[in-house]
Amino acid sequence: MSTPVSRRAILRALGVGAGAAVLASCAAPNQPRYTDTGARRLTMWGSWAGDQAAQIKTQLDAFNAAQAEYAFHYVPQGALEEKMLTGIASGNVPDLVLWDRWQTAKYGRRGALQAIDSWAARDGVDLGSFYAEAVREMTVGDVTFGLPLLVDTRALFYNKAHLDEAGIRPPTTWAELADAAEALTVREGGQLKRAGFELQDVGLFSMWLKQAGGELLDPTLRYTAFDSPQGLEVLDFWDELLHERRVYELGFSDGIDAFAQGAVSIKYDGPWNFPTWDAVDGLEYGVVPAVAGPRGDTGASMGGFGLVVPAEAPCPEGAWELMKWWAADQENSLAFAEISKNIPANVEASRRAVDTVDDRFAPMVETIEVATVRPPVPGYSDVEGLALIPALQEVMSGALRAPDALDTARTQGDRILEANR
DSSP: OOOOOOHHHHHTTTTOOOOHHHHHHHHSOOOEEEETSSEEEEEEESSOOOOOHHHHHHHHHHHHHOOOSEEEEEEESHHHHHHHHHHHTTOOOOSSEEEEEGGHHHHHHHOOOOOHHHHHHHHOOOGGGGGGHHHHEETTTTTHHHHOOOOOOOOEEEHHHHHHHHHOOOOOBBBHHHHHHHHEEEEEEEEEEEEESSOOOGGGGGHHHHHOOSSOTTTTSSSSSOSHHHHHHHHHHHIIIIIIIIOOEEEEEEETTTTTTTTSEEEEEOOGGGGHHHTTTTTEEEEEEEOOOOOOOOOOOOOOEEOOOOOSSSSSHHHHHHHIIIIIOHHHHHHHHHHHHEEEHHHHHHHHHHHOOOOHHHHHHHHHEEEEEOOOOOHHHHHHIIIHHHHHHHHHHHHHHHHHHHHHHHHHHHOOOOOHH
């Protein structure tokens, strides 16, 4: 475990002022509670709500039934990061958190999370059994701050009827994607009726950049590198799709599931949509790995969730027991894959899921094998959220030229990275 850090020091490192501490002080601190059977009642937080919250509850019920010492319950949290900050300020933190891994660099280095290396060594949990990139995303220096639980990436989903009707095979390269999207696009009276390819998520820029052979940061991990010929190549390709091929219009699929409705022929998405789209009458779709870039680069981006124990968690040992039961045990990882249609971060479990859960995981797993995470560098999450993404949105709306947008994002991003060193 890491050396304890004072609550005030954590808040100061995270940039939280006294106002947040006062706000949080209204919350009652965690108190040990026990069930009628004597099991200690513990709490898990996460951003998952609705059907996803029910999936977590099912998994926690299985853990609670598998042992008698702990009884976990799940509390969904909107604005999870804010709740974490105010919880730290008041000492009212949960035992365990379902965590978007890319925030680990920010919170781990500032003492807000507990290291798990000593627990893993003690209990023989092999961190090498997880995707290395997922572990890297939860590691700061040589300290690991949690176990990866799920990995995700984007593969290419396509409407089988649309492609069959046009005599088109699923694309494997940028060039094939552009040609297919143009052929599949339908306009009536100048109005877009069916988009050949949905291009609206600028958050996937890192995936496109890898396919172009580019990098988000330079080799020192101190400066941004997306303001590059490869970065411009991505934005030029987007411009070609939007304004030359005219395969999509911004806002066309806002507020609707255009793929489910047959209004989009091809899009990047993930396996969490399998249950939704499987329930749509008449929708037959396929999945293939992410396409290769203009020089054959097959890079992709990996995201996903992990499990972390906050500093000052009431019962870190109980949290660790659930973490290793859920993430490190292949059978339990597979059980949750069946429940949630998400891919386990345990490598062997993810490969087995192709045969035991859904063979449509195959192109996802194939893509994950070559995927990399966003740089697990302090401050990078803000580089993307505060500098890069807003600049890309300006490009898409036509408010900024691509070179100017990347230059602005580079300047702002380098400043953010420097402030976090």
